[in-house]
Amino acid sequence: MSTKYDVAILGGGVAGQTLALLLARDRLRVALVTRPQPPADPAGVAPDIRAYALNAASRQLLQSLRVWPDGPAVSPPAVTPVSHMWVADGSEASVRFDAQSSGAEALSWIVDVPALEQTLAQAVQFQPGIDIVHERPAAALTVICEGKRSSTRDAMGFEFDTRPYTQTAVAARLRCERQHGGVARQWFINGDILALLPLEGAQGNAVALVWSVPHERAAQLLALDSTALADAVAQACDHALGHMELLGQPAGWPLELSRARHWVRPGVALVSDAAHAMHPLAGQGLNVGLGDVAELARVLHEREYWRELGDLKLLRRYERARQADFGAMAWATDNLFGLFGHQDGRIQALRRWGMRGFDQFSPLKTWAARRAMGRITA
Numbered sequence: 001m002s003t004k005y006d007v008a009i010l011g012g013g014v015a016g017q018t019l020a021l022l023l024a025r026d027r028l029r030v031a032l033v034t035r036p037q038p039p040a041d042p043a044g045v046a047p048d049i050r051a052y053a054l055n056a057a058s059r060q061l062l063q064s065l066r067v068w069p070d071g072p073a074v075s076p077p078a079v080t081p082v083s084h085m086w087v088a089d090g091s092e093a094s095v096r097f098d099a100q101s102s103g104a105e106a107l108s109w110i111v112d113v114p115a116l117e118q119t120l121a122q123a124v125q126f127q128p129g130i131d132i133v134h135e136r137p138a139a140a141l142t143v144i145c146e147g148k149r150s151s152t153r154d155a156m157g158f159e160f161d162t163r164p165y166t167q168t169a170v171a172a173r174l175r176c177e178r179q180h181g182g183v184a185r186q187w188f189i190n191g192d193i194l195a196l197l198p199l200e201g202a203q204g205n206a207v208a209l210v211w212s213v214p215h216e217r218a219a220q221l222l223a224l225d226s227t228a229l230a231d232a233v234a235q236a237c238d239h240a241l242g243h244m245e246l247l248g249q250p251a252g253w254p255l256e257l258s259r260a261r262h263w264v265r266p267g268v269a270l271v272s273d274a275a276h277a278m279h280p281l282a283g284q285g286l287n288v289g290l291g292d293v294a295e296l297a298r299v300l301h302e303r304e305y306w307r308e309l310g311d312l313k314l315l316r317r318y319e320r321a322r323q324a325d326f327g328a329m330a331w332a333t334d335n336l337f338g339l340f341g342h343q344d345g346r347i348q349a350l351r352r353w354g355m356r357g358f359d360q361f362s363p364l365k366t367w368a369a370r371r372a373m374g375r376i377t378a
């Protein structure tokens with residue numbers, strides 16, 4: 001059967017748009033299926049308040065597509081390199097990473113989400129070979145990139161195992177009295193996890209907050225007025241960056257560890273959050289999702305000339321490679337969550353001892369930093 005499209009990509013998030021660009025540049029005919037824009041809301045839809053920590057592999061992929069949002073005209077800068085990272089557990093124990101001793105330009109890059117989505121949307125609009133449609137067309141291969149609540153995945157009967165965490169991530173942006181100095185800071189305090197990610201360039205004084213707390217506490221934080229929420233953050237991080245002011249509208253994200261049992265079937269593949277989701281404490285969800293995108297594009301590009309795009313054997317190559325990578329990252333993230341959430345004094349003492357040892361043992365630190373940067377074999 002001849003169809004108009006080689007590939008139908010469902011979902012126009014970062015993963016879906018990046019895959020559409022990669023495949024169209026490989027001369028495949030792509031339909032990107034997005035939701036119709038809702039009628040104009042007089043109150044306006046609040047932009048995504050988050051910023052993503054993206055690793056070197058994600059940056060390289062987006063740069064190769066010319067959608068890395070760091071153009072000179074962008075002011076304030078939408079990309080901030082992380083030169084140092086500091087992780088503490090509420091005691092005197094802490095671990096520091098720095099890009100220089102890991103032999104890297106930066107540990108990661110903090111990227112403004114609306115700027116990235118806008119850059120991608122423009123590139124998709126001007127890329128020959130991509131049609132933006134609102135109904136799913138027939139295609140040799142359908143790729144589901146609808147995020148973790150994907151209705152098409154569920155309607156197709158893919159089994160999706162979900163283990164909710166007891167936490168909601170409160171995301172917000174704050175302007176601080178002091179500059180962040182390119183440092184990403186993270187505190188693990190009695191099970192809560194508070195991260196301040198540097199924004200607006202190396203000299204900036206704005207940060208993106210991701211504060212993972214029990215659901216009830218998250219609801220209380222989100223009900224605070226802007227001054228009270230900014231004060232609560234400043235207090236929780238012991239005024240590390242001085243006085244803080246809230247920018248924009250905070251939002252809450254209930255957290256879960258989830259994974260589809262199978263990521264492919266004949267003619268269909270699940271990609272990124274539609275296949276898996278993890279706790280954001282290590283800032284790896286989209287990095288793993290973009291790893292899926294790159295691998296699927298590679299597998300399709302390198303297929304034997306006689307294989308169809310929807311061939312199950314072909315798609316299984318993608319599934320095998322990516323399930324292993326997701327499994328390793330989800331295992332590490334889930335164990336970190338368990339380790340830092342423990343209230344048992346003996347475990348806490350062991351953890352402090354481990355953190356001090358880890359901080360002083362540079363080969364292990366360098367390996368961990370490189371792993372998180374997406375430089376798996378380096």
Ligand SMILES: Cc1cc2nc3c(=O)[nH]c(=O)nc-3n(C[C@H](O)[C@H](O)[C@H](O)COP(=O)(O)OP(=O)(O)OC[C@H]3O[C@@H](n4cnc5c(N)ncnc54)[C@H](O)[C@@H]3O)c2cc1C
Nearest residue numbers: 011013014015052053146147253272273283284285286287
């Ligand atoms: C608080 C928080 C902080 C995070 N921080 C980081 C970080 O620092 N680094 C990192 O790597 N990851 C991070 N993540 C994870 C990251 O947000 C996700 O991994 C990423 O958004 C997944 O992208 P996606 O395109 O797969 O899915 P989504 O971003 O969920 O996009 C899915 C798209 O599909 C569309 N869609 C859904 N259903 C349909 C349908 N039926 N038809 C058409 N379209 C549909 C949606 O409208 C949306 O546009 C964080 C997550 C949270 C919650």
